[in-house]
Amino acid sequence: xxxxxxxxxxxxxxxxxxxxxxxxxxxxxxxxxxxxxxxxxxxxxxxxxxxxxxxxxxxxxxxxxxxxxxxxxxxxxxxxxxxxxxxxxxxxxxxxxxxxxxxxxxxxxxxxxxxxxxxxxxxxxxxxxxxxxxxxxxxxxxxxxxxxxxxxxxxxxxxxxxxxxxxxxxxxxxxxxxxxxxxxxxxxxxxxxxxxxxxxxxxxxxxxxxxxxxxxxxxxxxxxxxxxxxxxxxxxxxxxxxxxxxxxxxxxxxxxxxxxxxxxxxxxxxxxxxxxxxxxxxxxxxxxxxxxxxxxxxxxxxxxxxxxxxxxxxxxxxxxxxxxxxxxxxxx
Ligand SMILES: [Zn+2]
Numbered sequence: 342x343x344x345x346x347x348x349x350x351x352x353x354x355x356x357x358x359x360x361x362x363x364x365x366x367x368x369x370x371x372x373x374x375x376x377x378x379x380x381x382x383x384x385x386x387x388x389x390x391x392x393x394x395x396x397x398x399x400x401x402x403x404x405x406x407x408x409x410x411x412x413x414x415x416x417x418x419x420x421x422x423x424x425x426x427x428x429x430x431x432x433x434x435x436x437x438x439x440x441x442x443x444x445x446x447x448x449x450x451x452x453x454x455x456x457x458x459x460x461x462x463x464x465x466x467x468x469x470x471x472x473x474x475x476x477x478x479x480x481x482x483x484x485x486x487x488x489x490x491x492x493x494x495x496x497x498x499x500x501x502x503x504x505x506x507x508x509x510x511x512x513x514x515x516x517x518x519x520x521x522x523x524x525x526x527x528x529x530x531x532x533x534x535x536x537x538x539x540x541x542x543x544x545x546x547x548x549x550x551x552x553x554x555x556x557x558x559x560x561x562x563x564x565x566x567x568x569x570x571x572x573x574x575x576x577x578x579x580x581x582x583x584x585x586x587x588x589x590x591x592x593x594x595x596x597x598x599x600x601x602x603x604x605x606x607x608x609x610x611x612x613x614x615x616x617x618x619x620x621x622x623x624x625x626x627x628x629x630x631x632x633x634x635x636x637x638x639x640x641x642x643x644x645x646x647x648x649x650x651x652x653x654x655x656x657x658x659x660x661x662x663x664x665x666x667x668x669x670x671x672x673x
Contacts, residue, residue: 343603347492347595351485354475356460361410362453363417363495374409376454377402377524378422385522385537395459395528396468407454408461417495421446433512433540442493445506448544449491452526452533456484459528480529483590487531487547490593490607497604505591505609507553509543509560511576514567525577532584534577541573545584549591549609551618552583562656562663569666571638571655578634582627586620589613628652 348365350356358370375382382388387402394400409418425447428435436444456474463473474480490505492498513536523536531546545552553560556579563576589611596606611618628645631652635645645653658664 373406
């Protein structure tokens with residue numbers, strides 16, 4: 342019989358190096374798995390690259406590991422990483438062909454790995470920060486919902502009619518691009534992006550695909566295009582801002598399990614009656630986000646808001662059609 346029992350580390354806030362992050366088994370301090378897989382580190386030469394954590398401490402990609410039992414490591418993490426590695430080898434087409442649920446789990450593991458690192462630190466009274474995420478009940482509720490569906494990594498799960506996240510795959514024009522790897526995540530809004538060679542994956546992790554519908558028209562415009570990096574930056578700003586104003590936490594329900602079942606079936610509800618799904622879109626707040634993403638081109642808020650009715654766009658022209666970016670237009 343398949344073990345379909347889910348693990349809930351949030352119930353007792355069981356975050357320490359003594360428990361597997363995925364199944365909760367008691368382990369030794371040597372049993373760990375990297376947040377960013379070995380193949381990723383080798384391929385993009387990340388081992389000694391520095392990473393800034395939420396508490397402003399610095400680590401490296403190879404040092405960032407989380408507690409993980411041998412069984413979860415070999416039976417669940419490694420096979421997933423192998424599959425993503427092979428897909429990434431084939432570039433955009435390979436990643437597009439990968440099951441959406443796998444991509445969600447892969448990104449989810451990196452996101453959750455960063456979060457778990459933070460929660461383990463916060464559990465130490467000596468280094469407990471002033472604004473601990475573990476003391477924010479709303480955030481904890483969100484993380485808990487997220488971990489429920491992330492466990493599809495270990496416990497076979499079928500999502501009835503949704504994928505927990507929105508996923509976007511963009512292709513960068515290699516002639517305009519110098520960056521082999523890039524990664525960005527926002528702990529509280531659960532927005533994530535990772536660049537693997539010419540492919541950028543943007544993901545908002547716990548919205549049941551609502552943001553992908555909201556950005557659907559914009560996303561369709563990007564498909565089949567080799568984008569200028571500034572266009573990718575703008576798309577990221579739109580997705581990250583949408584995650585920022587996204588105002589609901591999906592609830593997940595497990596259908597009753599029969600003894601012969603070999604997987605769980607998950608239904609989900611978003612409460613859009615008592616809550617607005619999105620907080621109002623604010624031009625200046627979006628302009629801040631865009632300015633942040635456009636830093637490499639030094640485009641400031643003043644320029645972004647030149648026309649207050651319509652923020653500057655590198656993706657669409659005034660008629661709403663896709664905009665081609667001429668190299669000479671931009672001074673980097
Ligand atoms: Zn485990």
